[in-house]
Amino acid sequence: xxxxxxxxxxxxxxxxxxxxxxxxxxxxxxxxxxxxxxxxxxxxxxxxxxxxxxxxxxxxxxxxxxxxxxxxxxxxxxxxxxxxxxxxxxxxxxxxxxxxxxxxxxxxxxxxxxxxxxxxxxxxxxxxxxxxxxxxxxxxxxxxxxxxxxxxxxxxxxxxxxxxxxxxxxxxxxxxxxxxxxxxxxxxxxxxxxxxxxxxxxxxxxxxxxxxxxxxxxxxxxxxxxxxxxxxxxxxxxxxxxxxxxxxxxxxxxxxxxxxxxxxxxxxxxxxxxxxxxxxxxxxxxxxxxxxxxxxxxxxx
Amino acid sequence: xxxxxxxxxxxxxxxxxxxxxxxxxxxxxxxxxxxxxxxxxxxxxxxxxxxxxxxxxxxxxxxxxxxxxxxxxxxxxxxxxxxxxxxxxxxxxxxxxxxxxxxxxxxxxxxxxxxxxxxxxxxxxxxxxxxxxxxxxxxxxxxxxxxxxxxxxxxxxxxxxxxxxxxxxxxxxxxxxxxxxxxxxxxxxxxxxxxxxxxxxxxxxxxxxxxxxxxxxxxxxxxxxxxxxxxxxxxxxxxxxxxxxxxxxxxxxxxxxxxxxxxxxxxxx
Numbered sequence: 001x002x003x004x005x006x007x008x009x010x011x012x013x014x015x016x017x018x019x020x021x022x023x024x025x026x027x028x029x030x031x032x033x034x035x036x037x038x039x040x041x042x043x044x045x046x047x048x049x050x051x052x053x054x055x056x057x058x059x060x061x062x063x064x065x066x067x068x069x070x071x072x073x074x075x076x077x078x079x080x081x082x083x084x085x086x087x088x089x090x091x092x093x094x095x096x097x098x099x100x101x102x103x104x105x106x107x108x109x110x111x112x113x114x115x116x117x118x119x120x121x122x123x124x125x126x127x128x129x130x131x132x133x134x135x136x137x138x139x140x141x142x143x144x145x146x147x148x149x150x151x152x153x154x155x156x157x158x159x160x161x162x163x164x165x166x167x168x169x170x171x172x173x174x175x176x177x178x179x180x181x182x183x184x185x186x187x188x189x190x191x192x193x194x195x196x197x198x199x200x201x202x203x204x205x206x207x208x209x210x211x212x213x214x215x216x217x218x219x220x221x222x223x224x225x226x227x228x229x230x231x232x233x234x235x236x237x238x239x240x241x242x243x244x245x246x247x248x249x250x251x252x253x254x255x256x257x258x259x260x261x262x263x264x265x266x267x268x269x270x271x272x273x274x275x276x277x278x279x280x281x282x283x284x285x286x287x288x289x290x291x292x293x294x295x296x297x298x299x300x301x
Numbered sequence: 302x303x304x305x306x307x308x309x310x311x312x313x314x315x316x317x318x319x320x321x322x323x324x325x326x327x328x329x330x331x332x333x334x335x336x337x338x339x340x341x342x343x344x345x346x347x348x349x350x351x352x353x354x355x356x357x358x359x360x361x362x363x364x365x366x367x368x369x370x371x372x373x374x375x376x377x378x379x380x381x382x383x384x385x386x387x388x389x390x391x392x393x394x395x396x397x398x399x400x401x402x403x404x405x406x407x408x409x410x411x412x413x414x415x416x417x418x419x420x421x422x423x424x425x426x427x428x429x430x431x432x433x434x435x436x437x438x439x440x441x442x443x444x445x446x447x448x449x450x451x452x453x454x455x456x457x458x459x460x461x462x463x464x465x466x467x468x469x470x471x472x473x474x475x476x477x478x479x480x481x482x483x484x485x486x487x488x489x490x491x492x493x494x495x496x497x498x499x500x501x502x503x504x505x506x507x508x509x510x511x512x513x514x515x516x517x518x519x520x521x522x523x524x525x526x527x528x529x530x531x532x533x534x535x536x537x538x539x540x541x542x543x544x545x546x547x548x549x550x551x552x553x554x555x556x557x558x559x560x561x562x563x564x565x566x567x568x569x570x
Contacts, residue, residue: 067529103526127562131504131527134466134534140527149527159350 001294003266006274008293013258013279016046016287018077018238018250019084020159021114022057022107025096026071030059036102037072039095044076045196046245048205050215052078052087052162055193065109066105067149073107075193077161077247082157092150093120097141103149106136108249109165117141117150160289163192163246163254165262166222166255166278172240174273176200179242181268182261189257189275192248202245209284238275251289255296256299262297303357304385305335306364306393310354315373317341317352317393317457320374324382327360338544369409376403392429393465395422395537396436398446412436413434417465419446421538427452430474433467433486442484443467449540456493459486462503466534470541478505483561487542498561500556504530510551510567517555518563524548525566 001008020150025040027033039054044054050271054076054215065071076091079083096104097120104116117139121128124141130152131138137152167182169175182201186192221233222241234241244261248254262277279293280286307322317340327335336350345436349355357364361382365375368388375391376384380399389407397416411429414422415436432454433443442461449468455472459467467486475493478486481503492511528548535542546568549569555561 027326066533067526068533069529129504129564130483130500132530133527133530138527138530145521146524147527183363251536278401 001264001297003277003297005270007276008262008297009264009276009278011279011281013291014162014284015160015162015254015289016079016284017058017289018053018079018161018247019081019156019160020075020077020155020247021084021156022075023088023116023154024065024073024107024225025058026065026069026103027099028040028069028101030070032069032099032101033072036099037074037098040091041074041100042075042095043196045201047079047083047161050141051083052091053077053193053195054091055195055199056248057193058187058190066151067103069103071115073224075082075191075247075249077159077193079157081112081114088092088277089115089119090253092116093123095122096144097148097275102205104152105151108155108157112156112260113153114156116152116154118152120150120267121152124183125141126199127129128131141202157249159247159249159253160251161247161289162280162287162289163248163258163289164204164243165258165275165293166280167242167244167265168222168234168238168276168278169240169242170237170273170275175185175242176263177241178268178272178274181242182244182263185264186244186246186261189253189260191250191253192257194244196245199244201243202240202241203236204280208281216244222278231266233278235275241264243280255291255299258291258293259299262293272289277297302360304362304364305355305357305360306366307349307353307355307367309351309369309372309388310352311365314367315341316371317347318372318374318547319365319372320377320393320396322349322363323376323379323384324361325378326362327363327381330356330360342464356454368405370408375405376422376455377477378403389426393436394424394428395420395448399420407462408452412566414443414446414448414467415439415444416441417443417448421447421449422450423449425451427471428454430457431460431463432458432469433462434458441499443484447538449538451540454488458488459503462486468540468542470533476564477511477563481505487535489541492518493560497553497556497563498526499559499561499563501559501561505563507567508548508563512552513565514556516558517553518557520552520554522549522551523553525550528566528568 041054205216326482373391386405392410394413408426435442453471472490479498503543550566
């Protein structure tokens, strides 16, 4: 399949089940909301080494947030509920509690509610105050800058992680520029995050390794410098490959963001240096959710 | 269907207990069955049909007309539907109610909303002592729900209150929030003496600073972002509290004679 003269491979991205949550972080202004959110979603690129995958979903106006202050919403995903709960509590304690003027609120409703500030309240050493407002419980914890306000719990939902596509280009700058264009388009889609630095990952992995201790290793079939020595997927003119990984609340959310990203790249045309779009297909070894590129691009809406 | 309406026929010589006349108790009952409900427990029982002219049929919407302070326990323990009291209500209006709505257009006697657990009680006039308190012998007052008083409240409003919201647009008497365990009481008018006496936890939100006893400790004036959440929750009730928007408040904590951690917030103008 060709889209604006760029080849779309007949393949699929393979994704797996995760647990996810959304937290709304507010502060005195957007600057400090971002400081808190950036800290909270820092070192959260891949569950392989970080425990969770997290990112900023979008900026929120003062009118949209629970406490009427500027804010951002973040999404956080983990392989299991236990890790998600533990990581959320740790990051709340170290990143939100500590950040001047920041407050945290539940950003998603669910039957499964997990602790947001429920245990953090003990930092108040007995001076913490609970308020049940409109059916939701909040904690006010006295801190040196005034009061830290947090909702007691947030929702935990079933989610999907590992949606992805690969950008194959004739040079490294061309591949990265196309990836940036895709990320700009994908950030407009709700319910998804691209957890890697700037949304882009250059070290895509395959499942398994020649070393026993490694369960993931470099995706040699897409490494341009290995074209001659491995069963390469790359044609001679491809010099660089970038991957965009997407975690989202539902299959459709991820599909929609992949479509937005791929279409934005294809709109650049072949002069951009992008030759092909492919995806991380692990032959069914990674997870049950398959995002077929051709089907996604045919979807409307 | 029209609201099931109980119009008081004559001035009562004695108080009667109307707790049997709630949407929950009347659901599915015929007019004859409703008329035969006994409202007193003494030697001279009064049936509902003796006291009230009964009309209408919607048991989920009740209306008391020509109501007076002789009608005690209106809406007590109700858990659904709505009750409108046109006139005054006696003691224990909405006592122990769990859900639903009660509107009283006149004044009420003492113990309105006592032991209330949920729902919305609105009193357009004044209310007596022990609003939202615990009834006699009870160790806890109101446990949830919302009470709006457009007039004044008597003494001991919110005594031993455990949870919920009381909004008083007028004045409150002495000992407002006494022995309060948790919850929120807002008062826009003046208060009597001994406000928050033996308060344990909870919030008193005031427009005017009352005369406070020595065991209420001044913690200074602060900007409190949580007030935004509180003000937002007030907006649906259509009261003068909807006009509040200042996040600046002087914070008093106490009652320290009781080891209490309750707070009195005096909102800045």
